Amino acid sequence: QSALTQPPSASGSPGQSVTISCTGTSSDVGGYKYVSWYQQHPGKAPKLMIYEVTKRPSGVPDRFSGSKSGNTASLTVSGLQAEDEADYYCSSYAGSNPYVFGTGTRVTVL
């Protein structure tokens, strides 16, 4: 099972928006509604930010939103803040080979 494809990096100034893509296939992202996004600060454990494509866990700011079109899912961070600078990983359910992660995107707040 190949990793989902994410851009290595993305950046924006404080207050701007940044969107990260996550491209898979019809066997994973395109085939199920089970795409998640995780935020990871250096040396820390991942934190769930989005699940089931669009849902936010309690406590996650509404500046974070998710969407999906075909085989590509996206995470948008609006109103960028300094604390949003981190690595972001997508993940998808993939059926018989149950789960796959994305390659990761480093978000820099300029």
Next chain:
Amino acid sequence: EVQLVESGGGLVQPGRSLRLSCTASGFSLGDYAMSWVRQAPGKGLEWVGFIRNKPYGGTAEYAASVKGRFTISRDDSKGIAYLQMNSLKTEDTAVYYCGRRQFFTTDYWGQGTLVTVSS
């Protein structure tokens, strides 16, 4: 408060075995599936496997890279999930995270434990 604490990591020689533990608190382990994810130094996340809770059969699924070498188990009475790693290879060197599964995602993660496979 949900907490997950991994333990058992360390330095091990290639070909040897190691067992990691994931101690859960703040929730009933038996109500949830549990997953293991690893991250090699400077690399991305890699799904290792997960174990269903008893109502769903208590069975486990594994990534192809560890299938046949790693075994996930659970002791709900103790609130602990395990990752037994046999025939370790240098490429298994990573921080290993356990996580609670819900809604086809991992909603809580432990802080991770480092496993270094080296002679």
